[in-house]
Amino acid sequence: MNSVIFRRDVSVYDGAWATAISLLLFCLFRIFKLRFFPPPSPSPSIADSVSHPQIQSIRRPRVVSDEDLKWLIQNLEESKEAAETWEHVIHKTNHRISYSAKRCKPNDGGPMKYLSVTVFEDCSSEMLKDFYMDNDYRKQWDKTVVDHHQLQVDSNTGIEIGRTIKKFPLLTSREYVLAWKLWEGKDNFYCFTKECDHDIVPRQRKYVRVSHFRSGWRIRRVPGRNACEIKMFHQENAGLNVEMAKLAFSKGIWSYVCKMDNAFRNYVAIPHRPHESVLSALALIAKVPSELESQTVDVMGTNGGEKILTHEAKQKKKLMRKPSKKLIAKGLVLVGGAAICLSRGHSALGAKVALAYLLTKLNKRETPLKQQTTQNTII
Missing domain, CATH: 1.10.8 (Helicase, Ruva Protein; domain 3)
Known part of the structure; x- marks a missing residue:
């Protein structure tokens, strides 16, 4: 023995x-x-330029356009879902928030696609929109965000460009240079974000620049309830191992969502509103084109994302x-x-x-x- x-x-x-x-x-x-x-240190000129964003017309083809909004609406309404195989990931809920997500590997071989629905109880769509767009406040509660700077705003098109540094355990920090734009519809808000380049922030060896990023959301009220829903489509290539990223998402996303909900409740209680004096995409929100308003019917309904868990997904979950x-x-x-x-x-x-x-x-x-x-x- x-x-x-x-x-x-x-x-x-x-x-x-x-x-x-x-x-x-x-x-x-x-x-x-x-x-x-x-790693090479950033030159003073780069740091100074980032600290003073350029508020002018973006001298390049429109980085984000109404065509991107149309593409986002199609993905949010899952008009192409029949041709793709989606895998259920998670469905969690408590008395203040519910979250559902699924993912699929695109037929074209691109990065994994995620589709999620989050329902916040006792909130307004305006407040939820402001919370999601407040990058300064995000730096306070989201500890994965090391830094964020506004680079440029186009006052004519409402497009904003920014740079975010996110840390990954055991890996080189990721650098996101992104452009985004907001739209306001009859009873909802849209935001679409994609990767881009900018002369102020050339690539640096100490960061891994994210090469592919497509993300967007729609915020609207849940009929018959004092609640709001944000449905999000997300796809990116951050250079992470596919299986490790899937495992990390499955195990950690609910904890992250609960942390985000706590930050949102604090945001509502404390006046952390975006400064109106700072020009941003939020202040330059555009109207949804009339031809796209008719395409905003959600085939999933507004039951907190429970229909994400389809019969096929339930079988896969088993x-x-x-x-x-x-x-x-x-x-x-x-x-x-x-x-x-x-x-x-x-x-x-x-x-x-x-x-x-x-x-x-x-x-x-x-x-x-x-x-x-x-x-x-x-x-």
Whole structure:
């Protein structure tokens, strides 16, 4: 009996040592890279330019147009859903908020597409719109946002361009240079955002520039209730492993939504309104073209997104509950910025998986972004 316990203790110690060694190797690699290949510091001219956004006409073809709004409406109403296979991800609810999401791999091989519906109780659509567009307030509650700056505003078209830096555990921070525009309809609001380039912020080695970003939402009241719904379409290529991104989204999105709801309630209670003196896309909101107003009927209804969970999705959800041979470990947790793979009851196996994962990251860290990658969703 003592020999069995001793062997188990040795296995546990071996696993702990293997995990510690793998983390040590990763730390040494980071130190070596920072010591001999320091990231270039941004020039003063770039920093000064970002601090003073250009409020003028954007001297390039319209980055965001009414055609993008039309495309967004089609995706929100799922007019092309029949040709694609959607996978149910999550449906959660409490007394203040409900959230449902599904995803699908596009037939054209692009990044993963996400479609979500969030219903906030006891709120107005105007307040929810202001909350989603207040990037300064987002920096206070969203700890993944390291920095955000307005770069340019086109007073003629209402298009705004901004730059956001987001941190990812164990990975290089991601840089988002995005353009967006808002529209106001009869009883709803739309926003569409896409990637773009800007002369003020050239690419830098210390960041990974997100190469593909398509995201948009619609906010409207829920009929018969003191609640508002925001339905969002999201697709991006942030250079993350597809399976890891899917796992991170599935396990972490509800916690993020609850945190966002708390921030929204504080936003309502405290006067964190966008300053009217600052020109932005919110102040330059456009009207939805009349030919698109007739296309804004939501085939899903307004029941908090419950219809996202279709019969087919329910069947897939049952199948997903079965053990998968592709899953080596039970999950992935982030502890103090270190990725540790857990395999219940087998510490040594978990350590080997962690070591293999870290070595893979060291080898593939500097590879270019691939089309068949996706990320955590931005809500």
